[in-house]
Amino acid sequence: MIGNWKMHTTPSEARELARELRERLDGIREADIAVCPPATSIAAVAEALTGSNIAWGAQNAHWAQTGAFTGEISTSALKELGCTYVIVGHSERRHVFGESDEMVAKRLARVIASGLVPILCVGETEQERQQGQTDEVLRRQLELACADIEEPPAIAAYEPVWAIGTGRRAEIGDVETVHRFIRERLAARFGSKAEGIRILYGGSLKPANVADLASSEEFDGGLVGGASLSAASFAELIARAIERRNH
Ligand code: PGA
Numbered sequence: 001m002i003g004n005w006k007m008h009t010t011p012s013e014a015r016e017l018a019r020e021l022r023e024r025l026d027g028i029r030e031a032d033i034a035v036c037p038p039a040t041s042i043a044a045v046a047e048a049l050t051g052s053n054i055a056w057g058a059q060n061a062h063w064a065q066t067g068a069f070t071g072e073i074s075t076s077a078l079k080e081l082g083c084t085y086v087i088v089g090h091s092e093r094r095h096v097f098g099e100s101d102e103m104v105a106k107r108l109a110r111v112i113a114s115g116l117v118p119i120l121c122v123g124e125t126e127q128e129r130q131q132g133q134t135d136e137v138l139r140r141q142l143e144l145a146c147a148d149i150e151e152p153p154a155i156a157a158y159e160p161v162w163a164i165g166t167g168r169r170a171e172i173g174d175v176e177t178v179h180r181f182i183r184e185r186l187a188a189r190f191g192s193k194a195e196g197i198r199i200l201y202g203g204s205l206k207p208a209n210v211a212d213l214a215s216s217e218e219f220d221g222g223l224v225g226g227a228s229l230s231a232a233s234f235a236e237l238i239a240r241a242i243e244r245r246n247h
Pocket of ligand 1: 203223
């Protein structure tokens with residue numbers, strides 16, 4: 001279960017939120033838990049979470065090791081800050097900032113080479129869905145994102161763009177179908193190396209709507225935006241998912 005804090009929290013707010021999460025989630029071993037604060041808050045979060053069962057990560061990383069790339073963030077800096085994960089190809093990067101599949105591929109290759117764990121995001125827009133292009137879009141995003149790598153990304157996230165921040169979580173049947181499709185595409189590309197890949201769902205995931213997904217074999221976890229910004233709701237979401245999984 002990974003919280004994507006997007007551009008929310010200043011360093012002091014992030015420290016507070018991380019401390020509260022640590023209190024609420026202390027001792028949970030049934031789920032791998034992480035938060036991805038804005039880059040400017042990673043150091044504060046690292047300080048608050050060191051020695052806990054909660055890992056942390058970044059929301060993006062550049063493909064070069066260092067250099068003249070104003071505004072970008074290097075994987076070596078993220079490693080020094082103790083990050084485990086890096087989100088790659090989030091739809092807000094693709095659609096708001098115009099990141100191409102080629103950029104996503106280069107970022108993904110660097111993250112893997114650096115030893116950080118990528119969370120490769122893919123997902124169709126509302127229009128693409130209505131036009132019946134979901135499979136085609138996902139196939140393209142996966143194929144192009146993986147163009148420069150020999151090892152598959154350890155984690156992929158299916159995030160339908162129309163479900164992000166809208167309150168409209170995708171239906172379980174659609175999530176299962178797409179997760180299966182992603183697994184098949186990655187298996188076709190990477191063979192047996194793709195076997196352990198974990199596939200997360202993201203898009204308006206909340207404590208109140210996690211249970212049916214959590215009971216599905218196709219759901220390996222969630223990438224959670226809005227509901228991860230309150231320690232109470234993120235903790236409740238994780239607790240409900242674990243409870244459902246165990247029954
Ligand atoms: P949301 O965002 O949970 O607020 O819909 C998910 C995401 O963008 O990762």
